[in-house]
Amino acid sequence: MDSIQNMNRALAYIEANLDDEIDFQLVARIACCSEHQFNRLFSFLAGIGLAEYIRNRRLTLAAIELHTNDVKVIDVAIKYGYSSPDSFSRSFQNLHGITPSMAKENGSLLKAYPPMTFQLTIKGGAEMNFHFVEKKAFKIVGVKEIVDTTDGEFYPEIWNKLENDDLLNRLQCFSNTDFPEILHVSANIKANSRDYYIAVATTKDATHEFTTLEIPAVTWVVFKTSGPQPETMLKTWERIYAEWLPSSGYELAESIEFVRDLNDPTDLSANQIWIPVKRRN
Structure with a gap:
């Protein structure tokens, strides 16, 4: 509360x-x-x-x-x-x-956007499957874009390059940890922008075309999403912040957030959302 x-x-x-x-x-x-x-x-x-x-x-x-x-x-x-x-x-x-x-004219039609307040509401008991992971510090290597989110939209220009570029294959050459999949990373999130990376976890040094980001050791809570995308993932994000966090006894820790592609041949829509957390004081 x-x-x-x-x-x-x-x-x-x-x-x-x-x-x-x-x-x-x-x-x-x-x-x-x-x-x-x-x-x-x-x-x-x-x-x-x-x-x-x-x-x-x-x-x-x-x-x-x-x-x-x-x-x-x-x-x-x-x-x-x-x-x-x-x-x-x-x-x-x-x-x-x-x-x-x-x-200024009489009779002009205007729109009102009232001030907002939050209140605690009880929502239906649909289950959420999650687990905690204690992960040591690691490094990611990838491409970085500062995405303008002023208009409430998130559409990195990097995505336009993926279909006609072997970026993902070049990134996979760096992958050498127990975290082999492509990671979609959000960092330095502000009111009107965020840093977005398409990356892999690695111990190798980045070449000139890629950026390195060090991730500190932290506790992660991991949620699996499966179903029509991006609707299922967006709904899961919403439930994490609106339902799980307020009632979990945890709060966000200082670190990145990322989505991990699972590359599951039996479920191509399957992903994991990784959120850094710590015990609430």
Whole structure:
């Protein structure tokens, strides 16, 4: 229950500072977790990325201000964090369907995105199969991309190269551990971006085309997913954050998260989600 209260305190800080610069490190401290953890928890509990939520709240307040007060569009744009009237107008029109100038007119239809709070709910008892793994520190080698998630979408450009590139075969040449499969790694997760790797675990040194990342020793909780993808995996991620974590006695530890391709010939849809955890104090 404390974690839900901490999240709501963090949301209250965000709400009070929508017309100012938001300190995301302070947000995380209020929620008693890291910035990485807060972004993951928020996105899965809320069903929307933190950056998108903040943008929608600011544009809601901006619309009300334009409609009810005699203010200039550029002043409202600057107040809510936009560097130019053009960028503000594009974002405003994407949400409201009309321009900021039109919002000033009587009878203009506007959309409202209310402030969010979290509460603990009891959900149906569908089972979740998981196990814990104590894994020593290891190293991954792979390709890295910083993915912009401002719009709440996650589609790395690397994926476009996979069908016409032997990237996976080149990576497999490095694989020499008891973890032979391809790993899809998320690291340094922030409100509007994350580092994404397609990698393998290895003891070898990377060549110039690949990046190395050292993973510290940590306790992992592992969930298997099987079924239509990506729907099954996304649903499992959601249940981990919305159901399993709040009731498990564990919290997120500082490390990466990754999906492990199982390459099971009897179930090509099978994957594992690996989440770093530690006992909750």
